[in-house]
Amino acid sequence: MERPIDFSRGRYLLCGQCGRRWVVDLDWIDRWEQAREFCPGCGVTCEVATAPRVTVDPDDPALADEVVAELVWYHTSTQSDWPKHDFNPAAELTQETRLRMGGDHHVAAWAERQRAKALHVGTYEAAIHNMLRRIDHQADHGSQFYLYRVRLVPSITVREGWLIDPSDFVGDVVLGEVCPPGVDVARYLNYHEDPGALSLALGRSAIASTQQIAIPSLSGDDSGWADVAVDELELAAATSPSPAGSRPTWGRGTASPKRGRARELAAPLAQRLPVNLRRQFEAAAAFDDSQQPEAWARYVVGLMSLLLTPQRVLAELDRETGRGL
Numbered sequence: 001m002e003r004p005i006d007f008s009r010g011r012y013l014l015c016g017q018c019g020r021r022w023v024v025d026l027d028w029i030d031r032w033e034q035a036r037e038f039c040p041g042c043g044v045t046c047e048v049a050t051a052p053r054v055t056v057d058p059d060d061p062a063l064a065d066e067v068v069a070e071l072v073w074y075h076t077s078t079q080s081d082w083p084k085h086d087f088n089p090a091a092e093l094t095q096e097t098r099l100r101m102g103g104d105h106h107v108a109a110w111a112e113r114q115r116a117k118a119l120h121v122g123t124y125e126a127a128i129h130n131m132l133r134r135i136d137h138q139a140d141h142g143s144q145f146y147l148y149r150v151r152l153v154p155s156i157t158v159r160e161g162w163l164i165d166p167s168d169f170v171g172d173v174v175l176g177e178v179c180p181p182g183v184d185v186a187r188y189l190n191y192h193e194d195p196g197a198l199s200l201a202l203g204r205s206a207i208a209s210t211q212q213i214a215i216p217s218l219s220g221d222d223s224g225w226a227d228v229a230v231d232e233l234e235l236a237a238a239t240s241p242s243p244a245g246s247r248p249t250w251g252r253g254t255a256s257p258k259r260g261r262a263r264e265l266a267a268p269l270a271q272r273l274p275v276n277l278r279r280q281f282e283a284a285a286a287f288d289d290s291q292q293p294e295a296w297a298r299y300v301v302g303l304m305s306l307l308l309t310p311q312r313v314l315a316e317l318d319r320e321t322g323r324g325l
């Protein structure tokens with residue numbers, strides 16, 4: 001069962017000070033995070049420890065235990081075969097790294113901890129938001145990402161209630177700590193990615209099948225934006241004076257003419273997005289001088305399609321054969 005996708009929907013806030021619960025839009029949350037809004041119940045700002053935070057929507061279908069396995073869930077990853085069957089996190093370590101980690105014994109213990117980590121799935125919005133955050137914060141710019149639609153094993157046992165966003169306090173979640181024996185899936189409240197939505201921490205055995213597409217896989221209807229953008233980038237390169245020397249070299253942090261123009265071209269697109277996605281979209285849409293303008297423009301249009309016309313993305317997923325686990 002698919003849920004409606006709406007990156008801009010209202011969010012529930014719950015005040016830890018006075019207990020008021022109410023709905024706000026994302027612009028309100030943006031002002032709130034800058035201490036420019038107050039709790040309407042008690043007047044606190046975000047600077048107080050007990051200040052309001054996003055909370056679950058009481059009508060979220062994922063709150064019903066029996067519905068969790070009926071819903072489809074999403075995940076984004078740079079792995080083309082997520083979740084890996086024989087996941088060996090130590091396989092890619094160099095000998096130097098192994099030595100720095102303290103030798104084989106320590107590497108084996110580390111690998112075991114990595115394998116014990118929970119997998120995460122969430123709403124479509126949370127999966128896309130997670131990818132944008134990784135590109136923005138974790139140097140995944142230029143990485144190939146994949147979008148997964150996940151179907152769960154119908155007979156799974158869901159942990160009662162929900163936990164608060166585990167990434168808020170531990171980063172990675174050890175499966176056994178959130179899913180005790182007999183429990184397959186634990187719900188948790190997202191604070192950052194699709195704030196207020198419920199995600200799941202789970203083990204591989206709770207997943208029945210996945211469908212996967214590369215991101216971005218399709219070109220959206222951009223009303224000619226890509227053609228204009230390519231022309232503009234070529235023009236920017238042709239009309240700017242080259243630095244001394246025969247080959248222009250643009251260091252990191254220096255805006256090449258193409259990079260600067262690309263930023264200007266992407267800025268109005270970002271303004272069409274919900275406020276909590278704009279900065280991350282701009283980071284993802286940054287031009288890299290090793291890119292071809294056409295490839296860049298196609299990528300940007302594809303990103304916009306993920307955010308503005310998700311129905312096209314779902315239709316693309318529908319055409320993919322599922323992979324049973």
Ligand SMILES: [Zn+2]
Nearest residue numbers: 015018039042
């Ligand atoms: Zn309050």
